[in-house]
Amino acid sequence: MSYQQELNIALLAVQRASLLTKKVFHSHTKGTLSKSDASPVTIGDFGAQALIISALQHAFASDEIVAEEEAKDLRENEGLRTTVWDLVKEVRLRDDAAEEQIGGGVKNADIMMDIIDKGNSKGGAHGRIWALDPIDGTKGFLRGGQYAVCLALMVDGDVKVGVLGCPNLPVDDSAPLDSKVGENATDEEGMGVIFAAVQGQGATSRPLTEGALAKPQKIAMKSVSDISAATFCESVEAGHSSHSDQSQIAQKLGITKPSAKYGSIARGAGDVYLRLPVRKDYQEKIWDHAAGDLIVREAGGEVTDAEGNRLDFSKGRTLAANKGVVAAPEAVHQEVLDAVKSVLRNK
Incomplete structure (x- = not known):
């Protein structure tokens, strides 16, 4: 299989979720709370997970999803729920290209919470299962540094499609990086990259954009002799x-x-x-x-x-x-x- 439909849906969903996290990233209040494992959760986590699972459910209704978050905190916190729902609505309205292709299954706050909870698959070695981390590096996100929106499709336990949205990485693939790159980045600096791969087809990067996907370019690890x-x-x-x-x-x-x-x-x-x-x-x-x-x-x-x-x-x-x-x-x-x-x- 070429997995081109899966790749396209994953790219659009991750891009839209990355735009939501970027908006939260540049806001003054990130809506943090503590989960039982003491790691911080943000409104970006919930919003990104809702948008991505909605897209996957629309295109691949029978696929299972393993995702990090659950909606329990949203169900118990009306203020947080309202904040997340307002963000999800805003991003959907701004992103017409993605809305047309990946659907608008998130129609109200109650449906949004139900969608978030669809990431409860136990995973395993059989069938089509998506793995989703709406924000990998939540603490970095809160500090104003690097984080990623991660999505992959596994078929019978083998990863076939992978997409990473990195909103605070430089677009230039050759840009030198250190541990401080992108820290407290602003929209005006043109940060944001989406990496992607399909098994057997190589890896690509493209700028994070609003609307249609940008043109990809092939990427490769550099040769290391020393x-x-x-x-x-x-x-x-x-x-x-x-x-x-x-x-x-x-x-x-x-x-x-x-x-x-x-x-x-x-x-x-x-x-x-x-x-x-x-x-x-x-x-x-x-x-x-x-x-x-x-x-x-x-x-x-x-x-x-x-x-x-x-x-x-x-x-x-x-x-x-x-x-x-x-x-x-x-x-x-x-x-x-x-x-x-x-x-x-x-x-």
């Missing part, structure tokens, strides 16, 4: 990845330059991305990695866990069979993996 000259990417959140282990690995490899993650390395602006377990029982969520995994592999990279195994998205809502994530150009992936194993073995 690993010490590589750019090292990691999660900025200590709760997501072991920074002490990653520091030791970077030292072993002689890497000193920091950057952003999946999208950056796929376009050649970074080279190595590590996400190492913070505790033995920690399991990564599939919505955080499905899209990025495919995009990096289609751009010429290799993605495995810390033991060298491919990421397995067929085990449910988490990467239960994997520990950690190691993404790098194919030519140096084994060298990076050896350093990872060495550091973790000595713990």
Whole structure:
């Protein structure tokens, strides 16, 4: 299958959701609250999830969806519910091109909450299942830094389509990146990129736009002959990845330059991305990695866990069979993996 319809719907849905998060990003009040796991949630999370699931339900009614958020907090908080619904309405009205192609299933606040709760699939190894993270990097979003809208289609546990909306990344694929890029960005600076891939068809990037999708261009990881000259990417959140282990690995490899993650390395602006377990029982969520995994592999990279195994998205809502994530150009992936194993073995 070419998966062109799935790719087009995913691109339009992620673009529209990214525009909503960008609007929230530039507002003074982001409507945060605390979930039971203590991570912040924003009105952007809820609004983006509602828009994307609505589009998927309209085009692929029988597909299942694994998504991060549930509408419980919206049902219990009328003010927050009203704020999210007003944003969803506004973005739909402004985005005629997407509305015509992906439908307007979000007709009122009650339907919006029901749509959000359709992301409750348990995942698994059979059938068509979408994995959605409406805002990956919520804390970065709240601080005014990097975040992504992540969407991927898995068929029988295998990722076939991946899309990442990165509203605060530079449009120029060759732009140098560091950990501060895009911080407190404004609309006037022209930030915003959408990365995409279909299995076996390569990876692309395009500017984030309002209305019709911009023209894509092919992206590829850059060739790395000297690993010490590589750019090292990691999660900025200590709760997501072991920074002490990653520091030791970077030292072993002689890497000193920091950057952003999946999208950056796929376009050649970074080279190595590590996400190492913070505790033995920690399991990564599939919505955080499905899209990025495919995009990096289609751009010429290799993605495995810390033991060298491919990421397995067929085990449910988490990467239960994997520990950690190691993404790098194919030519140096084994060298990076050896350093990872060495550091973790000595713990």
